[in-house]
Amino acid sequence: MQHLPLTALRAFEAAARTGSFRAAADALGVTPSAVSHAIRGLEASLKTTLFFREGRQIALTGQGEALLRHVRQGFDELKRGIAAVSGRNRMLLRLHSAPSFAAQWLVPRLPRLLADTEGLDLRIAASVSYSRFLNDEFDVDIVYGTAWAEQYARSRHPRIVVLPLGEEVVTPLCAPALAGRIHEPRDLFAQTLIESDNKQVRWSAWFAANGLAAPEPRGPRFDRSFLSISAAADGLGVALESTRLAERELASGRLVRPLPRAEDVTYVGHFLTFPRAERYRLELLVLTGWLATELGITLDLQARPAGV
Numbered sequence: 001m002q003h004l005p006l007t008a009l010r011a012f013e014a015a016a017r018t019g020s021f022r023a024a025a026d027a028l029g030v031t032p033s034a035v036s037h038a039i040r041g042l043e044a045s046l047k048t049t050l051f052f053r054e055g056r057q058i059a060l061t062g063q064g065e066a067l068l069r070h071v072r073q074g075f076d077e078l079k080r081g082i083a084a085v086s087g088r089n090r091m092l093l094r095l096h097s098a099p100s101f102a103a104q105w106l107v108p109r110l111p112r113l114l115a116d117t118e119g120l121d122l123r124i125a126a127s128v129s130y131s132r133f134l135n136d137e138f139d140v141d142i143v144y145g146t147a148w149a150e151q152y153a154r155s156r157h158p159r160i161v162v163l164p165l166g167e168e169v170v171t172p173l174c175a176p177a178l179a180g181r182i183h184e185p186r187d188l189f190a191q192t193l194i195e196s197d198n199k200q201v202r203w204s205a206w207f208a209a210n211g212l213a214a215p216e217p218r219g220p221r222f223d224r225s226f227l228s229i230s231a232a233a234d235g236l237g238v239a240l241e242s243t244r245l246a247e248r249e250l251a252s253g254r255l256v257r258p259l260p261r262a263e264d265v266t267y268v269g270h271f272l273t274f275p276r277a278e279r280y281r282l283e284l285l286v287l288t289g290w291l292a293t294e295l296g297i298t299l300d301l302q303a304r305p306a307g308v
Contacts, residue, residue: 004045009071011038012050016060016068077136093283094123094137098144100225101270102126104245106142113290120286128198133160133275140274140284145200148271163272163288166297168242170201171264173255175235182238182258185210192237195221196228201265203240209263229255242269272299 014024015035025032043050050064060068097106102124114120130148131138142165172188182188185207193203195217207214219237222228229246232239233254249255272291274284280301292299 004042005038008038008042008045009074011035012042012064013068013071013075015039015051015058016064020056020058022056091117091119091281091283091286092121092123093287094125094139095142095287096125096127096131096138096140097142098128098130098270099126100229100245101142101144103226104229104248108248109294116290117286120283130273139281140272140287143271143273144198144269146268159276160273161276161301163299163301164268165270165272165291166268166295167266168244168269169264169266170199170206170240170242171257171262172206172238172259173229173232173241173243173246173250174238174258175233176253176256177235178238179256179258185212185259185262188238189215192219193217194219194228194231194237194239196225196239196241197221197223199225199228199240200269201240201267205265206240209265 010028011024011030011034014027015021018024018027021035021039022032025035028035039050046063046067048063049061050067051058052061103126106124110122114122125138128144130143131141133141172182174182174191178191182191188207193215195203202214203217204214220231222231225241225245228239229241229249231237232241233249238258243250243257246255250257272288285301288299288301291297
C-alpha cells in the first residue's frame with residue numbers, strides 16, 4: 001500500500017470542498033502554492049488526475065470524485081475514533097433505528113437517558129436501510145419487521161445478536177371527534193381507514209380477528225407509521241397502529257381508542273441488533289439496560305443468533 005501524506009489528503013479534501021486552491025489554503029492556514037504542490041504530489045503518487053484545471057477554476061475528475069468519497073469517510077472515522085478515546089468519562093454510541101420507532105418512541109425518551117448517563121455521546125440515524133455492521137458505521141440497530149430480524153439471525157459475517165423488543169398492541173386509533181361515531185367494529189366501514197403500507201399488521205388482520213371481512217382500501221396511504229399516526233391525530237381518518245408508537249398522542253388525548261373492547265392484534269415488530277462480542281462496551285450495556293427498563297422486558301445479550 002502506498003504511503004500518502006495526511007497533509008496531501010487534507011489539501012485534496014479542502015480543495016474539493018471549497019472549489020478552489022486559494023479557498024482551501026485559507027481554510028487550512030497555508031499558501032495556495034502549498035495546496036497546489038500537495039495535490040500535484042498526490043496525483044503523481046496515484047498516477048492519476050484528480051482535478052480539471054482551467055485558470056483558477058478547478059473541478060473534480062471521475063477519479064477525484066471516487067477518492068473524495070473514501071477520504072471523507074476516512075476523516076469521519078478518524079473523528080469518531082478520536083472522540084471515542086478523548087475524555088475519560090466520554091462514551092460514544094452510534095445508533096441506527098427504524099424511522100417511526102425513533103421519532104415516536106426513542107427520541108421523546110432521550111432526555112431521561114442522557115440525564116441519567118453522564119458523558120454519553122449518542123449519534124442517531126433513522127432509515128430503513130438497516131446496518132449490516134460490515135463497515136463499523138453503527139454500533140447498534142433497531143430494526144422493524146420479522147423478515148429483517150430473521151435475515152440478521154441467519155447472518156454469519158459478522159454474527160449478529162437479535163433481541164425482540166417485546167409485544168406491541170395494534171388497534172384502531174382516531175381523533176376524539178370521530179370516536180363518538182364508532183361503537184362496534186362494523187362502524188369502521190363508514191369511516192376513512194388510513195393505510196400504513198409497510199405495517200406488518202394490516203386492516204385485513206384486524207377485521208379477521210373481529211370476525212369480519214375487511215372493506216376495500218379507500219383511505220389515504222402512508223409508508224411510515226409516524227405519518228399515519230399524525231394524520232389520524234389531525235382528523236384525517238382512523239389509523240391501525242401500535243399503541244407503543246402512539247403513546248404520546250394517546251396520553252395527550254389527541255388520539256383515542258374508539259373500540260377498547262374489540263379484539264386487537266399483538267405482535268413483535270421491533271428488534272435490537274448488534275454484533276456479537278466477547279466483552280460488550282459500556283455504552284451498549286447502558287443502552288440495553290435502559291431499553292429493558294423503559295419497555296418492561298428482559299434483554300439477554302448472550303442470546304444465540306440462530307433464530308428470533
